[in-house]
Amino acid sequence: MDTQDLRRLANAIRRRDLQAVFEAGAGHIGGEMSVIDILTALYFHVLRVDPENPQDPTRDRFVLSKGHTACALYVVLAEKGFIPKDEIKTFLKPHSRLNGHPNRTKVPGVETNTGPLGHGLPVAVGMALAAKLDNASWRTFVVTGDGEMQEGSNWEAIASAAQYKLDNLTLIIDHNRLQQGARLAETNNLAPFPPKLEPFGWAVEEIDGHDMDQIVAALSPEKVVPGKPRCIVAHTNKGNGISFMSDNVAWHHKVPNAEQYKQAMAELEEANQ
Amino acid sequence: MNAIAEKVKLFDCRDAFTETLEALATEDTNVVAVCNDSVGSSKLTGFRDRFPERLINVGIAEQTLVGVGAGLANGGKIPFVCGAACFLTGRSLEQIKADVAYSNTNVKLIGISSGMAYGELGPTHHSTEDFAWLRAIPNIAVVAPCDNVETAAAVAFAAAFEGPIFLRLSRVGVPQLLPDGHTFELGKANLLRDGSDVTLIANGTLTHRALKAAELLAAKGIEARVLNMASVRPIDEQAIIKAAKETGAILTCEEHTIFGGLGSAVAEVVVDHAPVPMKRLGVPGTFPPTGSANFLLDEFGMSPDGIATTATALVQRKS
Numbered sequence: 061m062d063t064q065d066l067r068r069l070a071n072a073i074r075r076r077d078l079q080a081v082f083e084a085g086a087g088h089i090g091g092e093m094s095v096i097d098i099l100t101a102l103y104f105h106v107l108r109v110d111p112e113n114p115q116d117p118t119r120d121r122f123v124l125s126k127g128h129t130a131c132a133l134y135v136v137l138a139e140k141g142f143i144p145k146d147e148i149k150t151f152l153k154p155h156s157r158l159n160g161h162p163n164r165t166k167v168p169g170v171e172t173n174t175g176p177l178g179h180g181l182p183v184a185v186g187m188a189l190a191a192k193l194d195n196a197s198w199r200t201f202v203v204t205g206d207g208e209m210q211e212g213s214n215w216e217a218i219a220s221a222a223q224y225k226l227d228n229l230t231l232i233i234d235h236n237r238l239q240q241g242a243r244l245a246e247t248n249n250l251a252p253f254p255p256k257l258e259p260f261g262w263a264v265e266e267i268d269g270h271d272m273d274q275i276v277a278a279l280s281p282e283k284v285v286p287g288k289p290r291c292i293v294a295h296t297n298k299g300n301g302i303s304f305m306s307d308n309v310a311w312h313h314k315v316p317n318a319e320q321y322k323q324a325m326a327e328l329e330e331a332n333q
Numbered sequence: 334m335n336a337i338a339e340k341v342k343l344f345d346c347r348d349a350f351t352e353t354l355e356a357l358a359t360e361d362t363n364v365v366a367v368c369n370d371s372v373g374s375s376k377l378t379g380f381r382d383r384f385p386e387r388l389i390n391v392g393i394a395e396q397t398l399v400g401v402g403a404g405l406a407n408g409g410k411i412p413f414v415c416g417a418a419c420f421l422t423g424r425s426l427e428q429i430k431a432d433v434a435y436s437n438t439n440v441k442l443i444g445i446s447s448g449m450a451y452g453e454l455g456p457t458h459h460s461t462e463d464f465a466w467l468r469a470i471p472n473i474a475v476v477a478p479c480d481n482v483e484t485a486a487a488v489a490f491a492a493a494f495e496g497p498i499f500l501r502l503s504r505v506g507v508p509q510l511l512p513d514g515h516t517f518e519l520g521k522a523n524l525l526r527d528g529s530d531v532t533l534i535a536n537g538t539l540t541h542r543a544l545k546a547a548e549l550l551a552a553k554g555i556e557a558r559v560l561n562m563a564s565v566r567p568i569d570e571q572a573i574i575k576a577a578k579e580t581g582a583i584l585t586c587e588e589h590t591i592f593g594g595l596g597s598a599v600a601e602v603v604v605d606h607a608p609v610p611m612k613r614l615g616v617p618g619t620f621p622p623t624g625s626a627n628f629l630l631d632e633f634g635m636s637p638d639g640i641a642t643t644a645t646a647l648v649q650r651k652s
Contacts (some may be wrong), residue, residue, distance in 0.1 A: 172432060173435045
């Protein structure tokens with residue numbers, strides 16, 4: 061899919077996500093809007109995954125470590141054909157397999173159950189190690205939040221990935237500068253990330269995480285540096301695409317009222333023209 | 334009887350673990366070991382020398398240790414994730430819950446030097462809560478073998494078993510109790526000695542102590558049944574109910590706190606199905622004083638004499 065199509069698809073995914081969160085009356089819409097461009101590029105341009113054979117041993121692995129943005133992942137998986145599109149309307153409903161955090165035992169296409177932060181990267185390191193042991197060409201991608209990088213387990217995994225020279229591993233940090241309660245800068249400011257990751261032995265690139273051309277270029281296999289795990293610091297906006305949510309800490313898990321929903325949908329539709 | 338037992342050869346069950354693991358790794362290239370700088374204490378030096386690429390040492394990083402294990406399992410490997418039981422379970426409990434049990438990944442957690450095996454190093458290095466913690470998490474089997482033979486059998490079982498399992502091993506020497514060639518069955522107790530007056534239920538390093546206690550009791554005319562209950566979850570409900578009904582009293586012995594471990598698991602079955610007098614021996618909800626594992630077990634009333642004394646009092650409670 062070319063970048064123009066990816067942009068249009070990402071817009072459709074934003075709208076479906078907005079509708080799902082509005083109808084469910086809960087969700088993490090801010091972080092979903094910040095990560096949707098990255099997810100769209102991964103699933104429709106990069107990942108070698110097959111909804112008809114979700115357990116293909118040679119598939120690429122993707123881990124959404126910021127599991128609270130599960131709704132965005134569900135919409136992407138539905139668009140890709142892993143689950144029925146119609147099922148999105150069950151999000152958070154009693155007995156739905158689409159709860160607030162992804163579950164691999166119930167939802168095809170999910171690789172590991174996330175929710176507690178700081179879990180996805182260590183698991184992704186294990187996946188990348190498995191591919192190395194088999195001399196297999198499949199790649200592993202993991203998306204974390206920027207606030208999530210405050211979890212010490214990530215830095216254990218960062219050190220291990222470098223030690224094992226996991227150049228088949230790509231970490232994408234969704235750097236929207238906001239965590240649940242405040243700005244990263246006001247809480248425990250790990251930014252800027254490159255000067256922290258590079259000395260560990262990682263190859264780091266910074267991009268605009270909402271510029272589809274930049275995302276696609278950064279995820280290209282040609283960017284792999286032999287012997288080094290790769291980190292893409294994606295500069296994003298929480299609530300991106302919806303004016304009153306964008307870069308606003310209030311919208312971590314706030315739900316729009318009917319008027320706000322209407323305005324948000326109108327803005328997204330206008331952007332799609 | 335004690336004098337004879339003292340001469341019996343004692344086995345460090347870690348040797349049975351690594352011998353079996355190396356044999357499994359020879360047969361199946363998907364078998365890998367993961368450790369946290371614990372190559373020596375997990376007795377993985379032989380594995381490292383034979384399969385250097387398949388020993389993954391993440392360093393002193395237990396959260397990543399377990400997460401990496403889950404990722405390796407996702408990639409089709411059979412990871413034996415090894416570390417001192419106290420750190421493996423305590424430091425990475427949330428990884429065990431989310432990445433292993435809830436994600437239902439095919440990870441084998443090997444808790445080395447469990448219980449009070451690190452003795453004099455003190456309570457930071459004791460692992461006397463692991464049964465309770467892991468029993469509270471759904472979808473993970475919990476097993477504490479009693480000797481070298483059962484350890485080898487349980488390791489072979491774990492490799493063939495599809496799903497999460499925790500094996501709780503010690504480094505404290507124990508005599509061989511089960512016959513060569515013994516096959517491990519998850520959720521099945523082993524009847525080591527039959528009796529009709531009281532049942533002693535134990536696992537790990539306590540099973541041989543319970544057997545000795547049964548000999549002391551027999552000398553006093555009390556016939557004790559001894560069940561080796563390696564499998565704490567799933568637990569052999571039928572054997573427990575049968576013991577309650579046929580012997581009328583149950584004493585549990587474990588190298589673990591009495592809150593939430595083997596004794597609690599047995600009591601849950603007894604209360605639901607066949608209430609009889611019970612007593613739970615274990616670490617009594619305190620941080621142990623300085624001492625070796627064997628000293629502390631004696632200190633907490635789990636010498637063969639201590640177990641026999643408690644069993645005698647329990648028999649007297651039967652109406």
